[in-house]
Every structure is written in C-alpha cells, then in structure tokens.
Amino acid sequence: GIQVEQSPPDLILQEGANSTLRCNFSDSVNNLQWFHQNPWGQLINLFYIPSGTKQNGRLSATTVATERYSLLYISSSQTTDSGVYFCAVCSGTYKYIFGTGTRLKVLA
C-alpha cells in the first residue's frame, strides 16, 4: 500500500519563527489533506489540497502531485500552533492513509 512519510518528526520553534513541514508519498494520490491535532485530540482540517497552492492567513500549502510531495508553511508561528500536524492521502476512493506526523512545539 501507499506509504506516507512526514518530516521533520519533531520541531521546536521560538514564537514568530517560520517553518516548513514536508509530506512525501510513495504513489499517485487523488486526495490530500493537512490536519492539525490539538492537545485535546481533535483533528482540525487545515487544507484540502490534492494539487496546487492554497493560503489561509499565516498558513499555506503546496502539493506537487507529479513529484509526490506536499509542503505546509507556517509563518510567524504562535504558541497556539503547537500540536501534531498530519498529512493524509487517498489513492483510491474511500479511505485516507495518514502520515507519521510532525510534532510542533512553539515556545513563547
């Protein structure tokens, strides 16, 4: 089955810093989402981005489907950005495969 790898696995930032999170996948996909899991466990949808570039405030994402990767950019990070970021991909029709996650901690 499709493999999804995220890097880096852990990241510690000072408030105000920028960061780039990467998601590599081993096969072609037709759907891709980025999620932020908060300390209470809820998965918050950040972007539905099977291809192209999207921006939402301080966050933006780019997926290059032909090269099998996606990037999530966080600018001017805040302590509330802390948590785990997951990339999830779908190569069929009914299920997502989640990556291993990037654990982000933003220090005040």
Add this chain to the structure above:
Amino acid sequence: DAGVTQSPTHLIKTRGQHVTLRCSPISGHKSVSWYQQVLGQGPQFIFQYYEKEERGRGNFPDRFSARQFPNYSSELNVNALLLGDSALYLCASSLGGYLRYGYTFGSGTRLTVV
C-alpha cells in the same frame, strides 16, 4: 451548524466487555468514516459508510462492526475488548462517498480498556 459530534467523550471498560460509540455527521453529509488512533501514531482507517452501506473496511478483526442509520448517524461496536483496543476513536463525515470533498473530524471518544 453543528460539526461532527461524538459520544461519549471518554469511556473506561473492562477486558471482554462490549462498547458502542456514536457519531452524528454534519447536516447534509451522507458519509461517515471511523478511525482508530493509538497513542503516538497516526489514525488508522476502520470503516466507511455511505448512504447506509459499508463502502470500505480496514484491517481490523471481526470484533469491530459498524452501521449507519437513515439519518446518517453511525455507531461503532467493539466486542470482546482487549487492552490493545485502548485508543482515541475518531469519526469523520464527508459530503459524498468519495473523498474529493475532504473530511471533517469529530473530537473523538477516548476509550480505555483495563
């Protein structure tokens, strides 16, 4: 509009018992999917239901079953609980049966088996 709602939020059960978890999708969403997330890992797919029919099943034993009701709400049932079933169980709803519309997740049910 309410988001995806799951109940209960927390649950403690004893090995061998049975548990039922519930999920109500976003109004207008006809598809519900269930995921299991063990501590420190990403969520793993269990089931997808669309229009009350099972559309997909992950690599989980037959102790796991689910169903979807006419109002599109769903139940996940787990029989003969094992310690390894302790996890966060997440429900996600989507507009259609295909994921091109993406998912919205609920807050999850944290199950502890002792």
